[in-house]
Amino acid sequence: MLLVLLLVLVAHVYWTPVPVGIKESWKLRLLQLLCFLVFGGAFLLERVGVGHSITLVGWYTRSVERIMKNLTCRRDKKDLMRVRDVTFDGVPVRVYEPGAEGGLRRGLLYLHGGGWALGSAKEGSYHENNRMTAKKLNAVLVSVEYRLYPEAQFPTQYLDCLNAAKHFLSPEVLAKYGVDPCRVGVSGDSAGGNLAAAVAQEISNDDNMSVKFSVQALVYPALQAVDFNTPSYRQNQDMVLLSRPLMVDFWLQYLGLDRSFKDHFLSNRYQAAILPQLRVRVDWTALLPPKYKDGYEVVSWHGQTRHESRVPSVLQDVRAAPLLASSAVLARCPRTYVVTCEYDVLRDDGLMYVRRLKDAGVAVTSEHYEDGFHGCFSLTLFPFRFDVGAKMLRRYICWIDDNL
Template sequence: MAQKMIVFIIATGILAYYIYTPIPEEVDQKLKITMLNSLIRTWDHVGQLLEWLGWRHVMHSLRILTDMQNIPALSDENITVTDTIFSGVPVRLYVPTQQTNELKRGIIYIHGGGWCLGSPAMKSYDTVSRNTAKDLNAVIVSTSYRLAPEFHFPTQFDDVYTVVKYFLQDHILAEYSVDPERTGISGDSAGGNLAAAVTQQIAEDAEVRNKPKIQALIYPALQPIDFDTPSYQQNKNMPLLTKSLTVRFWSEYFANDPSLYHAMASNTHMALEFNYLFTFVNWSMYLPENVKQSYTYSEPMFGKAELLQKYPGLMDSRAAPLLVKDSKLKLLPKTYVMTCEYDVLRDDGIMYVMRLRNAGVSVTHYHVKDGLHGALSLNSWPFDLENTKIVEAHYINWLDKNL
């Protein structure tokens, strides 16, 4: 009997560990968030065990969870949905069936997933793209890109850039009845990173005549050189994106190298000779006082230069859009940035807002005070949240007014 009681206590403790997560009082529907976070944590831990045993990469295990959410391209009375290829890259295309005398707006959407997971076929992304196409009578190009750990930077950037350049050609826009002066680029999380990086590159690309009118960045990841911002400290164990998972995503973006992950996790992956880059992400300069709170900026710790010599992408603005001079930011179009209070990526977005405004760019900053990472995509049963409807409505309304 005593042995059974011990086993029961241990099992109960393990279950409580996976289920219990401290969630701020401001966040609604805690039960749904707790259950979803428990699922993600359990799957992540199982994946890490399988990786430790040498059976499969942890991202391959996590990918099972996201692939389970994929749905086919289904058209309805409002939208024709097709899976097709743009210049060698798979995309899911949403074309409104409503006929008008005006040309349509066009948006390229880039999904998140830490450059390792996800696709336009996920139900959450399909829902956002479908709703955006219907509400705006706009053509939505939801693009895929090759994923880590099979592929690393700059492959993901190159795939998205290829799609954007292809779509912005005159004859392609004309084929889909899209106004060349009313196009935009949007994305969330890692997709927000790619959206920001592509928009910067497009602005300077002489081959692209039709420049995007807007960019919309949803809780974007914008820099991999300082993982000690206030939001990383405050939200390191917050659902649904922990600091450790974020760092793992970043490290996998560049390489399958555990030494890189461990250096990034300890914030010692930068070398002293590249300390000038920290001026672009010095949060003590760019975060308002209410965001900095009681956190104190400390000088970065530096490691050896070997990692940066091996993985120069860490310093490449195509991977880290915050690492650019103001002269490049001045070229950018009207911008929308969404951040969430309880998100490790919050301060990346806020710093970009401040730097864009300092460069003279028109920016709308929508801060979700009770939001967690993934606020736009928690729209599918059984983990659909009421707050997601508000977040999506704000995003689509901004697009409607500015595109």
């Protein structure tokens, strides 16, 4: 039995393809194996009634991150960073305040990724990267611990982030932390990039907000659930860490839809019910550069389905899918930085958002990593530190430093 299990694990590691363009592929294979064991074990434990698989995965990853932090992180005694866990309008946040004085400082709101179901502002690379970002920028950084699936579903995650953002942007709170109201940004990766984009749109178009974000920095954001057959979804459908089926699962969980919808998502079977004026906003044939769409054809469905009447209302909500926002809404968004990776199902979401923002007149910096893959922005700590992730973090900090 043990021999069979070993053979299955070896087969999983060596038969699941890793693109040749990815450097340090051996390390990615090890991480892939770990994820396979964790998710597989959590699924089995769920089946015997121990708990929800997502909750179990979250508990395990947080435990491992704490152990690795204790083993590898040695804080410089001269590091005067003040880290506090407080609440902003009832939402838990972690606030990073550099020790250096000298007038008003910049402010940055950070929203972590994890498919709206995993991740934490307080653990692992998110904590260390945010600490580094705050120190390098001499900025007050607020990382939001928004509620996660399965305890929460849309729009709870979005509303947590929006409420924390409005609280942070209030003149009284900015004054309390010594933040310049003209130099506040919002950022996030993956699902956090989705939340950051949605919050930035809402704040930018809220005339009751006296202080607005000056910049938004989005790292491989998830921006739409209308088309799961874009070129990047098909090119990277079996990619490790974030496959096409797994991304669909995350969307179904976030939107509160039953798993019976999965095949409909994968085949674009509900597209006929999406309003035409919204479909054009995710039309990759018009929005993507030629190099990314050549060789691919549109996958569309024109029939009727029994789910059709139930799906569109949530899929067409721009708070869940920021790419669906109108040009008038996008035109009021702040200066933007968008990171995309070649080996990422979400690549085209980011590239289409870049095009739509530029067409709306927004100043946008688009940075694409030919050797990048989804999740690498968070892979900056031993033992799964990737050079591309460290480089991405450095350049992300540099852009914010130059533009905020």
